[in-house]
Amino acid sequence: xxxxxxxxxxxxxxxxxxxxxxxxxxxxxxxxxxxxxxxxxxxxxxxxxxxxxxxxxxxxxxxxxxxxxxxxxxxxxxxxxxxxxxxxxxxxxxxxxxxxxxxxxxxxxxxxxxxxxxxxxxxxxxxxxxxxxxxxxxxxxxxxxxxxxxxxxxxxxxxxx
Amino acid sequence: xxxxxxxxxxxxxxxxxxxxxxxxxxxxxxxxxxxxxxxxxxxxxxxxxxxxxxxxxxxxxxxxxxxxxxxxxxxxxxxxxxxxxxxxxxxxxxxxxxxxxxxxxxxxxxxxxxxxxxxxxxxxxxxxxxxxxxxxxxxxxxxxxxxxxxxxxxxxxxxxxxxxxxxxxxxxxxxxxxxxxxxxxxxxxxxxxxxxxxxx
Numbered sequence: 001x002x003x004x005x006x007x008x009x010x011x012x013x014x015x016x017x018x019x020x021x022x023x024x025x026x027x028x029x030x031x032x033x034x035x036x037x038x039x040x041x042x043x044x045x046x047x048x049x050x051x052x053x054x055x056x057x058x059x060x061x062x063x064x065x066x067x068x069x070x071x072x073x074x075x076x077x078x079x080x081x082x083x084x085x086x087x088x089x090x091x092x093x094x095x096x097x098x099x100x101x102x103x104x105x106x107x108x109x110x111x112x113x114x115x116x117x118x119x120x121x122x123x124x125x126x127x128x129x130x131x132x133x134x135x136x137x138x139x140x141x142x143x144x145x146x147x148x149x150x151x152x153x154x155x156x157x158x159x160x161x
Numbered sequence: 162x163x164x165x166x167x168x169x170x171x172x173x174x175x176x177x178x179x180x181x182x183x184x185x186x187x188x189x190x191x192x193x194x195x196x197x198x199x200x201x202x203x204x205x206x207x208x209x210x211x212x213x214x215x216x217x218x219x220x221x222x223x224x225x226x227x228x229x230x231x232x233x234x235x236x237x238x239x240x241x242x243x244x245x246x247x248x249x250x251x252x253x254x255x256x257x258x259x260x261x262x263x264x265x266x267x268x269x270x271x272x273x274x275x276x277x278x279x280x281x282x283x284x285x286x287x288x289x290x291x292x293x294x295x296x297x298x299x300x301x302x303x304x305x306x307x308x309x310x311x312x313x314x315x316x317x318x319x320x321x322x323x324x325x326x327x328x329x330x331x332x333x334x335x336x337x338x339x340x341x342x343x344x345x346x347x348x349x350x351x352x353x354x355x356x357x358x359x360x361x
Contacts, residue, residue, distance in 0.1 A: 072241060075234060075237050075238060075241070076234075079230065079231075079233075079234040082230050083227070083230060086223075086226055086227070086230065089355060089359060090219075090223060090359070092359070102360060105355045105359050105360060106355060108355075109351055109352055109354075109355045112351045113348055113351050113352065116233065116344055116347060116348050116351065117344070117348060120233055120236075120237045120340075120344045120347075121186075121341050121344045121345070121348075122341075125169075126170075126175065126183070127169070127170055127171055127172045127174075127175060129172045130172070130175070130180070130183050133183065133184070133187050134183075134186075134187060134190070136187075137187050137190045137191055137194065138190075138194075140191070141190075141191070141194040141195065141198055144195065144198055145198045145201065145202065148202065149202060152202040152203070152205075152206050153202060153205050153206050
């Protein structure tokens with residue numbers, strides 16, 4: 001029970017810290033935006049009236065659905081790398097130490113997962129908030145695992161009850 | 162191996178379709194991650210599950226891993242072709258991805274048939290009566306691989322719907338979004354394979 005409460009408190013503290021950071025970043029951005037608007041307003045007042053065409057041709061920052069902002073790694077090399085790692089995990093049985101085998105299998109799986117998520121899914125090119133979203137999921141899963149670990153693994157189970 | 166990004170976008174510059182697919186992927190990771198964590202905890206709690214895991218076919222699992230990795234490669238090549246507006250290649254690579262999905266399901270069907278024939282089914286059957294703890298392994302096995310199989314079917318449907326428009330040059334940006342979902346399906350299998358087939 002204490003372990004679960006500790007994990008919950010840690011999660012809440014981290015969430016609060018992340019929110020504080022985000023609020024401070026947003027406040028700074030809003031201040032900058034206000035300054036830009038003020039300066040543009042002054043220029044607009046002193047400039048002659050613009051036509052509709054001119055205003056429409058003005059560049060604005062709008063997401064473009066088919067916009068490609070990320071780079072393209074050599075996908076064939078990544079595919080070959082994935083197959084090589086898969087091969088390593090398949091022949092891991094030759095190692096006599098069982099713990100070493102388990103470590104090797106799961107470390108290759110982790111590297112493969114990272115290769116897929118960063119290169120094939122292009123996560124490394126996405127904004128930080130999307131990366132935080134995915135990392136948040138991983139963090140919650142880890143908290144879930146270690147939070148209930150003592151209740152599942154360390155207690156005796158009587159199936160007859 | 163890496164390529165430089167054209168620019169680092171802010172969240173507001175990310176196309177809404179792509180943003181939505183990332184939120185969906187995060188949700189899916191919670192579902193599969195929760196299942197995988199529960200399985201891991203039970204596996205540590207019941208070391209005797211190793212006897213049951215020894216009955217899963219590493220060969221069929223390995224074939225399916227190669228099939229899914231190849232399909233992911235095709236999906237990303239389809240996205241690359243879509244950016245170059247090469248509709249012929251988009252159609253070819255997306256069709257190949259869907260074909261790989263079919264192949265995965267066929268192999269999975271063969272595997273399920275073999276296991277059920279050998280009496281490895283969900284709890285409540287004759288295996289459960291003789292080995293109640295061991296049979297729970299098979300409950301996890303069928304739940305995780307079955308849910309994953311369901312996602313493969315959903316992914317194939319999404320790819321097919323996107324392909325219908327993309328081959329005419331319409332909504333080409335959706336090729337990448339469908340691809341991200343497909344890679345997520347591959348990502349889940351990357352963890353299911355060692356958990357259920359190799360760690361024995």
